[in-house]
Amino acid sequence: MKATGSVLVVDDDPAICVVVGEALRRQGHKVKTAASIRERSALMDSFTPDVLITDVMLPDGDGLEGVADILVARPRMNVIILSAQNTLNTAIRATEKGAFEYLPKPFDLNELTRAVADALGTRDGSEGNPDDAVLPNDGMPLVGRSPAMQEVYRTIARVLSxxxxxxxxxxxxxxxxxxxxxxxxxxxxxxxxxxxxxxxxxxxxxxxxxxxxxxxxxxxxxxxxxxxxxxxxxxxxxxxxxxxxxxxxxxxxxxxxxxxxxxxxxxxxxxxxxxxxxxxxxxxxxxxxxxxxxxxxxxxxxxxxxxxxLPPLRERREDVVLLARHFLERAAQDGLPRKALAEDAAQLLMTWHWPGNVRELQNIMQRLAVLTRENMITAEMLRSMLPLGAVPQDQGAPAEQLAHVVRDWTKRQLGIGLASPQRALHDDLLRVVEPVLLQEVLASVDGNQIRAAGLLGINRNTLRKKLTDYGLDPLRLRAHDGS
Structure with a gap:
């Protein structure tokens, strides 16, 4: 039987309070909500939750401020931090304040409820770490808001101590x-x-x-x-x-x-x-x-x-434009003319396969910052910098096209954010489609995992994990010889 307890949810978005509150109540938890630091403090004068879930950006201040003091006063309480500021800085601050877990927005509701269950299962709180560590500034070279990079940030934050x-x-x-x-x-x-x-x-x-x-x-x-x-x-x-x-x-x-x-x-x-x-x-x-x-x-x-x-850039395409603008800004800070990225250039960046990953993108942005006279970088300028004969992602191998179509369609149609009621359907669809896709691609390359990973646009470690998750034996996934 899963442990149940009391939870305080602090977020100025009423929809989040309602959705999270209802999901936790269905699991038997007692839930109260607040929309600000002031309301949080007032409630906690008479209510001591087992788990505090709080956003970082609240109307009257930083939701992380005061968390360390709260944990000193209530050492058996665990804190889960939510934030739309999905940076390494935020993940590290949350860990240093003694947070039990940090979840970037938009988050998976199932992941949040599991985190609450885990927090209730420990119930021994955290003393928190001293608030004296050197934090990364906005120029930190690790840039990205994709789910894959959020997981990297969280792992880094956990190993610092x-x-x-x-x-x-x-x-x-x-x-x-x-x-x-x-x-x-x-x-x-x-x-x-x-x-x-x-x-x-x-x-x-x-x-x-x-x-x-x-x-x-x-x-x-x-x-x-x-x-x-x-x-x-x-x-x-x-x-x-x-x-x-x-x-x-x-x-x-x-x-x-x-x-x-x-x-x-x-x-x-x-x-x-x-x-x-x-x-x-x-x-x-x-x-x-x-x-x-x-x-x-x-x-x-x-x-x-x-x-x-670390995921390859083709697996975190939502970070490509963010990274490109980051490199242009860094070039400007180094004394080069400030450049902006036109919409057509941003779209072209998103379609490229990026075999050289972040380093390739950085080199191209630096060349554009140095060699272009105009302040606005267009798709035509960008195309002249891309490798001759390179193939955009949407013109790649059939298996890769299918993989992108499946991922993009399900994300677009069913949603991947917090409030999507279809998240379970999205996961079910992927569980049906992915193993079939993996089997077909591996069979087409006679079980060669390196070639299969290349066709699918993922790295070998990701492919290995997926095969394990679906219970697929790569040695048996070979092309039929017709006998």
């Missing part, structure tokens, strides 16, 4: 190093060094020397003792980029360092104690590399304590 190892996954150009920098600059180690090393950019025979350092005379050219990246990052964060390109012999030594917390330089004999947080990143399929004997399974488990999966 601990030192768990993190594995950032995603295609090239999605911003994996930006995630690592954000975790470091906002976390407990922000006053210490952030050191990055790209495994793919270093000759294989030099990786161990770069990571662990070397003694004078250890090899030709080693004229003095040199500290490796682990020692350079002492007390801070070590970012291991392109970890999938690390040679096996270096993987073995890295695992030993992670287990012992000690580094021995190349040519040295005395271990040095190191204290660093590890964030690794890759655009490769590590489970496949493990199957092929090219990556250590025990190292994978050591690194993959908290995975963060």
């Amino acid at each position: 601990n030192d768990l190892s993190i594995l950032v996954l995603g295609e090239s150009g999605t911003g994996k190093e930006l995630v690592a920098e954000a975790i470091h600059s906002l976390g407990q180690r922000r006053t210490k060094p952030f050191v990055a090393i790209n495994m793919a950019a270093i000759p294989r025979e030099l990786i161990e020397a770069e990571l662990f350092g070397y003694e004078k005379g250890a090899f030709t050219g080693a004229s003095a003792r040199t500290a490796g990246k682990f020692e350079q990052a002492q007390g801070g964060t070590l970012f291991l980029d392109e970890i999938g390109d690390m040679p096996m012999e270096a993987q073995t030594r890295l695992l030993r360092v992670l287990q012992s917390g000690e580094v021995t330089t190349v040519g040295g004999s005395k271990p040095v104690r190191v204290n660093v947080r590890i964030i690794a990143a890759t655009n490769k399929d590590l489970p496949q590399l493990i199957d092929e004997g090219r990556f250590r399974q025990d190292l994978y488990y050591r690194l993959n304590v908290v995975p963060i999966d």
Whole structure:
């Protein structure tokens, strides 16, 4: 039997109060609502809810203000934050104030009711963290309001107060190093060094020397003792980029360092104690590399304590124009003429496949800011910057077209916001259509998951998850040979 309790919903939108209140009452909860901080305070003088749900932007102030004090006075109460300001800043502020959960608007009503159930299941509240962390400003390079990026923001916010190892996954150009920098600059180690090393950019025979350092005379050219990246990052964060390109012999030594917390330089004999947080990143399929004997399974488990999966830009098209305008604004702040984006250019941006992801979009916006004389960027100007022969998304492979049609039609017809009464129907439709689509596409490429992911316009990790969710075996999804 699910736990029931009392809930206070604070939002100046009457529709949200009604819909959320009714959904929670149907589950047996006692619900009261308020439209402002003043009403919240007045109600809580005589009513102590088990769960407080509050918007951030309220008519008389910031709904986050006072939350930490409330939790000190009522340590068994849990707080769920709602906000249309869907930025990393908001997610981190909510976490720092001691919030149990943060949900960006428009939110899934089922997700909210589950969060309330989870909050009632713990009932041990939160002390909150000190309100002294450095917060990101509006120029934070992680930009996006899509549901996928909101999940990234929430995960980042949750790992700032601990030192768990993190594995950032995603295609090239999605911003994996930006995630690592954000975790470091906002976390407990922000006053210490952030050191990055790209495994793919270093000759294989030099990786161990770069990571662990070397003694004078250890090899030709080693004229003095040199500290490796682990020692350079002492007390801070070590970012291991392109970890999938690390040679096996270096993987073995890295695992030993992670287990012992000690580094021995190349040519040295005395271990040095190191204290660093590890964030690794890759655009490769590590489970496949493990199957092929090219990556250590025990190292994978050591690194993959908290995975963060960055979506490719084609899976968060609602962020494309937002990002483009962000890059134009940043160019203006760097001294270039201020440019605006015409509507036809915005529409063209939305149709492109973006194989180079955010990095490709950033480069194109920077070129437009430098090379165009006009203040308004049009579709014609943008088209001249796009790769010759590139194919817009709506002219891609049939399977990809079908995937976009299904997603776009259901979103447009059935809605994905808070108040949509058809959300359950939307989910049911996707559950029927998606497995059929996955089976057909995999059969057309003889079960090759990499090619199937490319046709569908999703990354390999997303495809793997969908296959698992639907109980589909990729080895059986091969084209019929007609026999």
